[in-house]
Amino acid sequence: MDKTTLKLLGGWLLFGVIMCLLPLVVSTGTLRILIFAHFLAIFAMSWDILSGRTGYISFGHPFLIGIAGYTTAILSFRYGVPIYFSIPAAVAATMVGGTLFFVPALRIRGTYFALVTLAFMEILYQMTKVVAPKVTGGTRGISGIETIVTGAVPNYYLTFAAMFVIGLLLWLLVRTRIGIALSAIQMDEEAVKSAGLNTTKLKLFAFMVSAAVAGIGGAFYVHYLGSIAPRGIFEINFLFTILIAALIGGAGTIVGPIIGAYFLTMLLEFLRPVLPGMERYFLYGIVALVVYVYQPNGIHSLLASARRHLSVGKS
Amino acid sequence: MAIQILIHGFLLSGLYALIAIGFTMIFSVGRVLNLAYGVYIMLGGYTYFMAAQEAGLPVFVSFILALLSGVAFGLLTYELLVRRLENNPVAVEISTLILAVVMQAAIILIFSPSPKSMWPVLRGVLRFEEVSVTANILLATGVSWVVLALLMLFVRRTHLGRAIRAVSMDRRGALISGIDPRNISRVTWGLSGALGAIAGVFFATITQLDPHMWVFPLITAVAVVIVGGIGSILGGLIAAHIIGFLETITTTLIAPELRGVVTMALIIVVLVVMPKGLFGKEEL
Amino acid sequence: MAEPLLEVRDLHKSFGGLHALRGLTFNIAAGETLGLIGPNGAGKTTVFNLIMNELKPTAGEIRFEGKNIARLATHARVKRGIARTYQVPKPFGEMSVAENIRVCMATDDLWKLISGRPDEAAERDIGQSVGFTDQQIGVQPSELSMGDLRRLEMARNIAVRPKLLLLDEVFAGLTLGEIAQISELLVEKKQKEGLTYIIVSHDLRALAPLVDRVLVLSFGALIAEGSFEEVINDEGVREAYLGQ
Numbered sequence: 001m002d003k004t005t006l007k008l009l010g011g012w013l014l015f016g017v018i019m020c021l022l023p024l025v026v027s028t029g030t031l032r033i034l035i036f037a038h039f040l041a042i043f044a045m046s047w048d049i050l051s052g053r054t055g056y057i058s059f060g061h062p063f064l065i066g067i068a069g070y071t072t073a074i075l076s077f078r079y080g081v082p083i084y085f086s087i088p089a090a091v092a093a094t095m096v097g098g099t100l101f102f103v104p105a106l107r108i109r110g111t112y113f114a115l116v117t118l119a120f121m122e123i124l125y126q127m128t129k130v131v132a133p134k135v136t137g138g139t140r141g142i143s144g145i146e147t148i149v150t151g152a153v154p155n156y157y158l159t160f161a162a163m164f165v166i167g168l169l170l171w172l173l174v175r176t177r178i179g180i181a182l183s184a185i186q187m188d189e190e191a192v193k194s195a196g197l198n199t200t201k202l203k204l205f206a207f208m209v210s211a212a213v214a215g216i217g218g219a220f221y222v223h224y225l226g227s228i229a230p231r232g233i234f235e236i237n238f239l240f241t242i243l244i245a246a247l248i249g250g251a252g253t254i255v256g257p258i259i260g261a262y263f264l265t266m267l268l269e270f271l272r273p274v275l276p277g278m279e280r281y282f283l284y285g286i287v288a289l290v291v292y293v294y295q296p297n298g299i300h301s302l303l304a305s306a307r308r309h310l311s312v313g314k315s
Numbered sequence: 316m317a318i319q320i321l322i323h324g325f326l327l328s329g330l331y332a333l334i335a336i337g338f339t340m341i342f343s344v345g346r347v348l349n350l351a352y353g354v355y356i357m358l359g360g361y362t363y364f365m366a367a368q369e370a371g372l373p374v375f376v377s378f379i380l381a382l383l384s385g386v387a388f389g390l391l392t393y394e395l396l397v398r399r400l401e402n403n404p405v406a407v408e409i410s411t412l413i414l415a416v417v418m419q420a421a422i423i424l425i426f427s428p429s430p431k432s433m434w435p436v437l438r439g440v441l442r443f444e445e446v447s448v449t450a451n452i453l454l455a456t457g458v459s460w461v462v463l464a465l466l467m468l469f470v471r472r473t474h475l476g477r478a479i480r481a482v483s484m485d486r487r488g489a490l491i492s493g494i495d496p497r498n499i500s501r502v503t504w505g506l507s508g509a510l511g512a513i514a515g516v517f518f519a520t521i522t523q524l525d526p527h528m529w530v531f532p533l534i535t536a537v538a539v540v541i542v543g544g545i546g547s548i549l550g551g552l553i554a555a556h557i558i559g560f561l562e563t564i565t566t567t568l569i570a571p572e573l574r575g576v577v578t579m580a581l582i583i584v585v586l587v588v589m590p591k592g593l594f595g596k597e598e599l
Numbered sequence: 600m601a602e603p604l605l606e607v608r609d610l611h612k613s614f615g616g617l618h619a620l621r622g623l624t625f626n627i628a629a630g631e632t633l634g635l636i637g638p639n640g641a642g643k644t645t646v647f648n649l650i651m652n653e654l655k656p657t658a659g660e661i662r663f664e665g666k667n668i669a670r671l672a673t674h675a676r677v678k679r680g681i682a683r684t685y686q687v688p689k690p691f692g693e694m695s696v697a698e699n700i701r702v703c704m705a706t707d708d709l710w711k712l713i714s715g716r717p718d719e720a721a722e723r724d725i726g727q728s729v730g731f732t733d734q735q736i737g738v739q740p741s742e743l744s745m746g747d748l749r750r751l752e753m754a755r756n757i758a759v760r761p762k763l764l765l766l767d768e769v770f771a772g773l774t775l776g777e778i779a780q781i782s783e784l785l786v787e788k789k790q791k792e793g794l795t796y797i798i799v800s801h802d803l804r805a806l807a808p809l810v811d812r813v814l815v816l817s818f819g820a821l822i823a824e825g826s827f828e829e830v831i832n833d834e835g836v837r838e839a840y841l842g843q
Contacts, residue, residue, distance in 0.1 A: 022665040054407055059412065104586040108541075114408050115348060115537040116582060122530055123579040130572040177705055180694070184702045187691040194651070195703040196677030196759045205709055236530065240416045247409065279424060285417030292410055293399055 005175065012168055016144045019160055028152035031135055035152070035224065037265035038159035042166055042217035044245040044257030049170055050210035052251035053179070054203055055186030056106065060117025063101070063124050063243055064211050066219030068129070072226040073142045073228045074135055083146055087219040094215030095208055102211075106203050119240075125234035141229025148223050155224060162220060166213055171254045173209070180297070182206055183252065244288045250300025259299050319446050320563050326448070328559025329456035330517055332552050334532050335539035337510030339551060342540070343483035344503045349403045349410040351392050352536065353529025355385045355508045356416045359515025360524050361422060364433050374436060379510050393500060415529060422526040430525035436516065440580035460482020462513060466506075467548075479503060485574070531575065533536060538578045542585050544592025554593065602665050604629040605650070605763055606683075610659035612645055612819075616840045620819040623659075629762070631647045632796045634806050634827065637816035638840055643799045646816075647683050647765045652676055663763070664690070678707065682764035684769060688748040690740040696751055697736045703758035722758075727783060729754045746777035753784060763795045769804040769833055778805050801828060803831070815839070 023031060043065060051057045072090035081089070105116040129137045136142070149158055155264040173179060184192045185199055192199050222228045232238065241264065249260025264284075271280055295302065341349045362384040366377035394412065400406040430584060435451035442448075470476040478494045479502065509592065518532060535558065543554030558578055565577045603626035614618040620642045626632050635643050648654040650661060652673045660732055661668055663679055671679065690699050700722045705712055726736045728735060729750045756764055766785075770778050782805060788794055800806045806813075806827070813830045815823040817839040823830050829838055 057405055057408060077393045101583070104583050105771065106589070107586060112537070112541065114412075115350070115534070116541070116586070118350075118530075119534040119537060119575075119579055119582060122534055126572055126575050130570055173713065176707065176713045177701065177715065177717055180698055181702055181705055181712060184691050184694070187693060188689055190653070190673075190704065191691065193673040193690050194677060194683065195705065196674050196682075196707065197702070197705055198672070198674045198707050201709065202706070236416060236419065236527070240413070243409070243412070247392075279420070282417055282420035282424060285420060286412050289396070289413050289417065291412060292406070292413065293396065 011169075012164075016164055020157075023153050023156055031152040031156040033182045033265060033269050034153050034262075035159045037262050038163040039217060039221050039224070040241065040245050040265060041163050041258045041261035042213060042220075044249070044261050045167060045170055045254055046176050046213035046217060047209045047242055048246045048251055048254060048257045049174070049213065050206050052246055052253070052257075052263065053174065053182040054206050056113040058102075058210075059114045059239055059243075060102070060120045061214055062234050062238050063117065063121040063216035064094050064098050065221070066121075066124060066128075066215035066230075067097045068215040069222040069228045069233060070136060072219040073145050076223075077142050077145050078135060082222060083148060087216075087223070089138070091212055091215035092220040094218065095211045098207070098211040098214075099204075099307035101153065102207060103204065106200070107209065121234050121239065125230050128230040128234070137229070139230060141227060143227035143229075145222060145226045145228070147226050148220070159220065159224070162216065166216065167254060167258055170213070174254055178202070178205070186252075208246070240281070240285070244284060247292055248288060248298050250298030253300045255297075256298050259303075263299065266307045316567070318444070320560070320567055322428070322443075322446055322448060323452075324560035324563035325454050325556075326456040327563055328556040329459040329466065330514060330521075330560050331535055331539060332555035333459040333510060334514045334518070335536045335551050335555055336463060336466065336548070337507045338533070338536035339540050339545075340510070341505055341508045342457070342545070345397070345478060345500060347397060347407040348411075348506070349392065349397075350408060350533065351388075351413075351414045351418070352507065353531075355388055355511025356515035356518055357418070357526070357529040358384050358388055359408030359512030360433065360528065363436075363516045363524065364431060364519070364524055368434060372582045377512075378436070378516060381516050382509050382528075385508035385510075385512025385515070386505045387508070389504040389506075389595065390501060392508075393504035397504070398497070398500070402470065418594035419526050419529065423553055426524075426526070428526055430523045432523050433519045435520050442570050451517075451520055455521065458517065462510065463552075466510075475499075475502060514529075515516070535577065538582050540592075541582050543593055550593055582597065603627060603789050604631075606660075606662040606663060607650075608660040610646070610649060610661065611657045612642070612649060613657050613752075619651070620656075623816070623819070623821055625814055625821070625824070627763070627795060627797060630789075630793060631812065632798065632810050634809055635797055635799045635816065636801075636803065636806070636809035636813060636830075637822075638790040640818075641816040642819040643816055644767055645747065645819075647767055647797075649797070650676075650681060650765060651683055659747055661665065662731070674707070677759055677761070680760070681765070682756040682759050682761035683765035684749075684756060686768040686771060688745075688752045690748065690751050690755075692740055695737050695739055695753070696726060696731060696743075697827065698726050699740070699751060700758045703755040712765055725754050725758050725815055728757065728788075730780065731803040739771075745772045746774065749773065749777070749781055750784070753781070753788075757788065757792075761794065763797070766796055766798045766800075768799055768801065770805045776801070782809060 005166065043061060046064070047058060047061050068090040071093040072086040075086035075089060076083050101120050105113050129139050147231065149155055155311070174182070181192065181197060185202060189199055191262055245260035245264045246257040247260070248263060250256025251259065268280065271283070275283060290296070337355070338349070338352045341347065341352070359381040363377050363381040366372045366380045367374060372380070392411065392414065396410045397407055400410060435449060437450040437454045440447050441450055441452040441453065470480050475494065477575050479499055482496065482499055514532070519528070522528065538558055539551055541556045542557060543550035558581065561577045561581065565573050605627045607623060607625050610620055610623040611618070623646065635646065636728055637643055640676065645654065649656050652671065663676070663681060668676055668679065691702060694702070697719070701717050703720065723733065723736060727811065731750065735743070735747070739763070741750065743751065769781055773781065786809070789796065798806060798809060813825065813827050814821055814831055815833070815836050821831045822839055823836045
């Protein structure tokens with residue numbers, strides 16, 4: 001491994017150590033908030049490896065998360081399948097189910113991909129209400145789902161470990177040549193074909209990784225909450241939060257979505273006493289719009305340029 | 316039953332055609348997708364509701380106000396977001412989605428999240444043999460067709476309209492016509508807002524007003540474009556009818572909640588079997 | 600006689616009512632350099648698009664190394680050994696010269712893409728072989744001149760290891776000095792790697808010393824074929840050029 005990679009791996013290690021020590025100093029309330037940040041980070045990274053990298057914008061990630069959540073919820077709650085089996089099954093179902101729906105959409109150009117995936121999310125919402133409500137619980141969903149661990153501290157460590165491992169693996173992945181090839185698709189897909197690369201295969205790979213991560217996140221999420229309902233999962237606001245976490249942090253970087261998820265969750269908590277309800281989406285949205293229009297590369301690039309300035313100042 | 320489906324399918328399709336044309340205008344002129352389009356529909360509905368139902372203004376005045384709200388918001392989307400991001404379709408797509416969520420939150424703040432039912436624009440029921448049709452939906456279809464016809468006349472007969480058509484075929488078209496391409500974009504966005512708002516008034520009367528109502532028409536518009544193919548007005552009209560009829564058949568014969576499911580199935584089938592759509596000239 | 604590298608048989612392409620190509624037939628032998636000239640709109644770039652499967656032919660057949668390649672996608676044709684440049688160079692804008700070359704050197708094997716390391720020495724070699732300095736290899740395309748961008752196009756095309764290289768207006772927008780450099784590069788690469796070229800160019804003076812044979816297209820049809828001197832003295836060719 002080259003020097004920069006090793007140096008940055010040191011950064012990951014430091015981040016890991018700090019986050020592991022955190023429960024010693026902060027309250028369980030804060031830990032519960034951070035648990036949500038970890039889930040949001042997993043979802044945002046899942047979005048990022050597909051959309052941030054290849055430029056195929058997915059508005060259907062709640063659809064993938066929902067497939068995973070419902071699969072493991074139904075298997076464990078209705079049929080008594082143990083969770084160490086139902087969670088892998090949910091991840092597999094997300095990859096297979098997602099492929100069935102998304103792959104036709106990957107045939108079209110990037111622009112329409114987004115709208116088609118949005119349609120999938122909306123319509124899965126309609127379907128959970130009508131198709132087999134006895135199994136899915138209809139509009140009310142399923143509650144009383146088995147949890148993996150109980151208590152704030154164990155859940156904190158579990159979700160942090162999941163996020164940390166996924167984040168590190170994805171980060172290493174995008175630093176390989178496949179990461180470069182995927183970003184090249186975003187810049188000019190035709191030119192990637194002219195370079196002799198099968199872009200369909202590359203996009204499918206990115207999609208599969210994205211679906212697997214969404215599946216893991218979705219399954220753990222449902223087993224943390226102990227419940228699932230169509231509203232809350234297949235919802236524009238949920239999609240919006242994932243998207244904003246990735247964009248504010250910096251799309252295409254993997255580290256960006258993690259930063260974005262922490263930032264957004266903290267901002268939300270900070271604002272909660274002032275803005276308890278829907279106002280926060282209004283405010284979020286306006287802030288996100290301004291940031292996106294004026295600094296489309298997000299916090300990550302701000303930090304990177306700050307670091308460059310600092311190191312220039314030192315030398 | 317069959318006659319019922321035939322008439323209702325036909326009436327619904329007219330409205331869908333209007334919704335879809337307003338949406339595709341933006342794409343064919345600017346090559347960007349406007350996800351805030353559903354907001355114009357929602358805004359049209361809520362403005363009409365405020366004017367006619369809350370303030371008690373006459374129907375016609377309320378209608379004009381709704382239309383103007385669409386025009387204003389269309390222009391605002393263009394000036395504040397799209398013009399700044401013009402060459403980047405991905406950025407436009409993302410920022411218009413964010414805008415739509417902001418507007419959804421704004422509507423919830425002003426009107427509360429609960430749905431509101433809207434009075435029909437025109438009251439009364441007409442009977443033909445055993446089929447009954449509300450005057451309101453008949454008016455909706457009538458207005459839709461009149462608006463579409465006027466739009467066609469505008470595009471084919473006026474200099475500005477021809478310039479818009481030229482740009483939609485070739486981006487350099489505007490230079491030939493001697494009209495500032497910015498102005499062409501402004502006119503298109505304003506028109507698109509107007510079409511969305513007009514459709515929104517009627518769409519709200521046949522469904523209901525709620526802060527989430529912008530999503531479904533947007534998806535319908537996308538479905539019409541994908542099924543009909545890009546760059547084909549006739550294709551769009553036919554696709555609107557295919558989708559309108561399919562939905563009417565499903566909702567009357569099977570279950571009302573399945574409305575969107577058929578549309579999705581249709582999108583997938585078309586994408587797999589014929590990626591250019593039924594009448595499209597270019598691949599999506 | 601050895602089998603031709605590329606055979607084009609009765610190739611047709613129409614866009615709606617417009618016939619861009621009407622029955623083009625030609626061969627090119629391995630190691631040969633073929634010029635493809637003709638007035639604007641004659642269908643030269645369309646020929647390249649069809650060979651690369653960026654467009655589908657209305658009718659006709661293209662054989663490469665004796666095999667019909669009709670069913671091969673663009674990337675598969677590149678893997679067989681056909682590459683092309685574009686009239687307007689299209690580098691990956693937010694990548695350095697080295698990374699541009701890296702994408703073109705990538706294999707189609709996903710596992711190797713993940714596990715393998717980029718061969719930075721080979722990237723530098725390719726960069727240097729087209730005349731980039733070590734400093735230039737690290738910069739982004741936005742900092743390069745037109746001549747350098749054409750060089751980058753060459754580097755990217757060499758990186759995919761083609762047998763046949765389709766060069767579209769490689770001299771456009773270049774100074775005389777740059778034209779000489781690119782020409783020299785073409786000759787050198789041909790001698791070293793045994794490349795075969797089809798060159799589309801409006802710059803006949805630059806083309807003349809490079810080509811073994813020239814095809815002249817006009818309104819999608821082949822109107823003359825022969826050595827450079829034969830072709831430019833042909834009555835029909837003069838008429839086609841003057842008549843436009």
